Amino acid sequence: MNTATQVQEPSQRTTISPRLAKNYRRNITERIIEFLLMLCALSAVFTTIAIVVILVYESYSFFEHVSVFDFLTDPQWTPLFEDAHYGIMPLVSGTLTISFVALAFAVPVGTIAAIYLSEFASHKTRETVKPILELLAGVPTIAFGYFALLLVTPLLQMVFPDLPTFNMLGPGIVIGIMVVPYIASVSEDAMRAVPMSMREGAYAMGATRFQTAMRVVTPAAISGIVAAYILAISRAIGETMVVAIAAGQQPNLTFNPMDSAATITAYIVQVAMGDLPHGSIGYQSIFAAGLVLMLMTLFFNVLGHFTRKKFREAY
Amino acid sequence: MGTASTLENIDAVRAMIKRAKLKDHIFGLVGLVCIMLILLTLLILFVDLVVDGYPKLFSADFYSNFPSRRAAKAGLLSALVGSSLVMLVTFVSAVPMGVGAAIYLEEYAPKNWFTEIIEVNVTNLAAVPSIIYGLLALGLFVYTLDFGNSILTAGLTLGLLILPVVIVATREAIRAIPIAIREAAYAVGATKGQVVGQHVVRYSAGGILTGVIIGMARAIGETAPVITIGALTFIAFLPESPVSSTPPFINFEWLTSGFTVLPIQMFSWLSRPSSSFHVNAAAAGAIIILVTLLMNGIAIKMRYNIRKKIKWQ
Amino acid sequence: SKSDDSNTVEEPMFEPNAIVTIDGSSTVFPVTEAVAEEFQIATKTKVTVGISGTGGGFKKFCRGETDISGASRPIKQKEIDKCKEAGIEFIELPVAFDALTVVINPANDFAKEMTVAELKTIWGPEAQENITSWNQVNPDWPDQPLKLFGPGADSGTFDYFTEAIIGKSKSSRGDFTASEDDNVLVTGVAGDKGGIGYFGYAYYEENKDKLTAVAVSEEAGKAGVLPSKASIEDGTYQPLARPIFIYVKKSAAQEKAHVKAFVDYYLEQGRPLIEEVKYVPLPAEDQDAVIAHWKALKAGTGFIEGKAEVGVKIKDLLDRVQ
Amino acid sequence: MANADLTTKAEARDFNFFYSNGHHALKNINLPLYENKITALIGPSGCGKSTLLRSFNRMHDLYPGNRYEGEIVMHPDNTNILDANVDPIEVRMRISMVFQKPNPFPKSIFENVAYGLRVRGEKNKRLLADKVEEALKGAALWDEVKDRLQDLAFNLSGGQQQRLCIARALATDPEIMLFDEPTSALDPIATANIEELMNDLRGKLTMLVVTHNMQQAARVSDYTAYMYLGDLIEHDKTGDIFIKPKDKRTEDYITGRIS
Amino acid sequence: MANADLTTKAEARDFNFFYSNGHHALKNINLPLYENKITALIGPSGCGKSTLLRSFNRMHDLYPGNRYEGEIVMHPDNTNILDANVDPIEVRMRISMVFQKPNPFPKSIFENVAYGLRVRGEKNKRLLADKVEEALKGAALWDEVKDRLQDLAFNLSGGQQQRLCIARALATDPEIMLFDEPTSALDPIATANIEELMNDLRGKLTMLVVTHNMQQAARVSDYTAYMYLGDLIEHDKTGDIFIKPKDKRTEDYITGRIS
């Protein structure tokens, strides 16, 4: 084919619109825009770097006084006392225990709520309930703190008469309530993302809603759901005011939720509220604690990021 | 194949279906209970605060008085103004930056390790505990940059805090715009800048705004980072007004002013010895919840309207 | 808006942008806040009162950022040095008394009176994990679990209590529920039959219905004394009554008319306000001595090397400064 | 077009369908499905082929607001499957369906095929294994997958996935099988495989096949129905429809004047 | 097929295309587009029709990693539009495109059509209005929308939206128009309208049309090219291709043996 293409004199390339003459300037503007936008994107990196630098810098001074070994193994955390001990373990145990209680509450409730919203509720219910659930995230956390101290713990004391006023169970459950919306909403999104054709496949086999939800939709969305759990863990670990108010601020090396305890966050905010001079070891200790907190959440966040990524590849 | 096995055992099959559907009903009930549990908590919390704060909530003085040592006289004025000004700084610092970052990530960023780092960073920041932002502010804004515990410090801190929220919301809004729209614009000869400016940003504006509102609603209720920067202060006057009637009409003195915000005011009332202050605290709590409810409500309504108006095919 | 008539600047007595900046102890805060509020109404001058704590307050004070610093303990030698470096001279003014109050649950009818030694047994560092029951403190008391509540280890109150009871500042057991928010302590003691805690007198005053105050005796055999206005004024509530201070920057007192006016107001009109916020005013003659001290602008501290002293007399303190 | 030798397995009678937005998608459809015959549904895009097919297993019940009118009757029991008293789950146990895009579950190959039986409460392992093998053989997939039954179904190729979906549908011994453009997402070779498979099943199973490929309809079906804008225009032996359509619109479509 | 009367408006010469994942989607394509003629591209799904079409306005540049090899030359200026020195924006200003699914901007009808001119920096209101009217008339849409130019484009029906997209493409006086299955998302009536419109434009504009509907190719095009698995198998006058295809694979496709 194609033998008869007429031979054409290569004529001069003409610009089609006068605007094309501005080609060069246009490219410059486009470059500048791109560069500015990249700076914006880098702001996220800068923030992270700033956080890390501040935490590491202040912690460095802290670790000049306290050996890392003591920090990790000493069973007592009393940095502000005459007989100062700098063992982070009691704060970590408090943090983990409260997070565990929170998740023990939030995972079942949040997952069930997500499955209900995604597979059982009518479109209208879902569209009304979901935003209301998200409103919970907007409630100031100090309100939740007093809610835990003045309402939930007394209720729990009716069941467990020995429960002290300050304990990890009450605030744990309240944090659980606070993170349910995250779990419900992110899991629900993951379930929504399961293509309708997959559900139709199950229903066409004669499956009931429950069977479809449990045996097809949930497994298909599992990595998204797990990512939601991980997000919830880092939320629970990072929650501050509820624990500061209701858990007792007592650094106990214990995993018993019926005890009172302090968490890393509660310690930081307690110290930040008190009479602590800048540059003292006490001041530095909140940054060392903050560094540990940051590392813990970082671990879970990165875990979550990769789970989500895997999940995105599934379809 | 083909002999009607289901039909032959139809009674057994029906009984089996009935059993299976029972689980449907049970689960439906359990799900409803779970949701009710959460909704009821919200309701109890709110009603409790409203009931406790009732005498204050409906008194005009409460909104126009400064804090006072006397519960009956103490009002929210400086906290209201403080929260508004802090939110202004938060808005100005977070929104352009967040939207720009999202646009870069969605429209410009090449797929490489560098972008990957930024992405991991953003998701990571979104889950960094707010108290860490407080420490950042303490170390960076208060002591290194010497901004003190000013409106500027608080606004920037909360701005950084909601930056990931804005980025994520904007990215979602941008992703909702079909590729086809971009290709259509490119196909008539638009440049990348034009596609971004005249299409992407414009069509995602509603989505971006809802994200911003949700982020701001979160910032309004944040307590821990603001406490960390040391904002527990008795402030019985208002900062310099940002606008004035004489040239140059705007000033920035207010940025360095001390301040108080709603959750801090609530917190400080709660820690008063006299329980008569707890009425004020409850009223302040109810107002914070109301404001966040309102903002979220607006965001949801907006999202709904946008979806109704622009239905991508 | 409506508030204009009462609070905002209408006819300021001083230049329109004059601000009295105060920071420091949360213990002194209620008094200073009350004074600030009234002063603002009277003179239309702006006052800010921060709560950075005694230490945080001095930090700012010695950097020259504030005019006045509230303190629930005397200034420390380190802080004095810092101030000196920055060329800041200060005037130390005791303004009122606070009484640390030991409280127990109302259901507790055996420990209404306690000696300092008993308190030391309960709160000393050796007690950590050892003293867990009331009968370990006093064999006459029942075998009831001991639940402790106290202010955070970085507060002036904690410093003073440990100094007064244990004999060494910041020396205390660590296994107690600590909170900067005294209402949390109130809730804790009120909610626990075996509870014991301590905090400023004002919190006890407001929560008398939920708590019992402990009468403290200095040594066994002596009768216990309950905290009250009378027992603090006459010096019998020992060792837990303590003075609280404001430190005024001398240069500000000399150069800034509004700061001077504020301190004048504090010392001369403060009495009813101090009572209103449930602190105990200084006895009349001490008050006069403080005013004289202030008028003379005598800079420096009356404490030796910045060490707190339990049961120190106001007059002695003032006299030591020349 | 009546034929005395034929048994009617199911038939739509004066059947109308309305989508929740009020759209009247099917108008007065009368269509018999003859036992063990393949009926093809053809017609331009949007004419209602899928809508009709999905009515046969009440798939539209999944989305609220859709409305059926008229009857779809199954024989020999003469049940109107649209009746409000008839449980759609029961209907779907008798009639299975294969979709346009292969939609295996995120499970192993074995579990995919066994799913229908598990839903029916079957727990006997031997029986499950037998049934799965039988269904995979019926779907001409056994030889390709017999050594990796525990592999995730997603690891199969598109054509294999579609045959897996057919095996899944076959495993429960359905009375009728519905196919909605079963090959339109597949490449030519996979398409040929599926068509061959349908030819194998011909005579054993009643099938209803939607296709927008007329050549496919001509190749695989015994009967063909032509739809246009929600109406069933013509239904007849496939040979007759393609050689001498009675209706002008059918002719236009077959000759490509409408697409 | 050589024809001395024809002017070549553009041609692909030994053109190869590789997707970023390394897929060699087009292999040694040689294809002339004759001036003011309609060329149709047919072939089974996945054969590379869209890929070739989108190479003509360098749409692939939008996605990093895609690679062109060989030339696509435009006449009379003899520009190789794939040349790295040629700005793809310039190419797109000379060659416009209509997509499979109507993709109007969420703007008013007027602004949709005016967009290409605005991008070219045109601000004169009179001129814009004239051009928009002309383009809408050219797209046979003017009478239907002239009273509601400020309405949102989404409020139009699918067929109207597609004609709007054609108007948008026409408004900038392109030298070539590309159509990628422009009717496959439309109902038969809208399809007929679009085909009629293309017939109206015939002789005024060089067009390249991808379609998977052979009847459509037969109806609207002057020349037809048949592609298979990335190769251009045959290119000839439309009548010749459909009546006496030279290649066995073309014949198989046209007679429906491959689909």
Ligand SMILES: Nc1ncnc2c1ncn2[C@@H]1O[C@H](COP(=O)(O)OP(=O)(O)OP(=O)(O)O)[C@@H](O)[C@H]1O
């Ligand atoms: N969920 C729905 N709600 C409202 N209308 C619908 C819905 N689904 C389909 N329709 C409309 O019903 C009509 C028939 O659609 P249907 O999907 O049955 O067509 P089809 O013949 O299968 O077409 P195709 O060949 O494109 O699959 C169409 O006009 C379609 O727009």
Ligand SMILES: Nc1ncnc2c1ncn2[C@@H]1O[C@H](COP(=O)(O)OP(=O)(O)OP(=O)(O)O)[C@@H](O)[C@H]1O
């Ligand atoms: N973005 C991409 N990356 C990698 N491969 C692609 C991409 N897009 C298409 N392909 C592959 O390139 C080949 C040609 O695709 P193309 O879309 O051009 O086919 P087509 O002929 O237009 O088919 P259809 O009729 O389905 O539109 C196919 O094998 C396809 O899978």
Ligand SMILES: [Mg+2]
């Ligand atoms: Mg269909």
Ligand SMILES: [Mg+2]
């Ligand atoms: Mg294509």
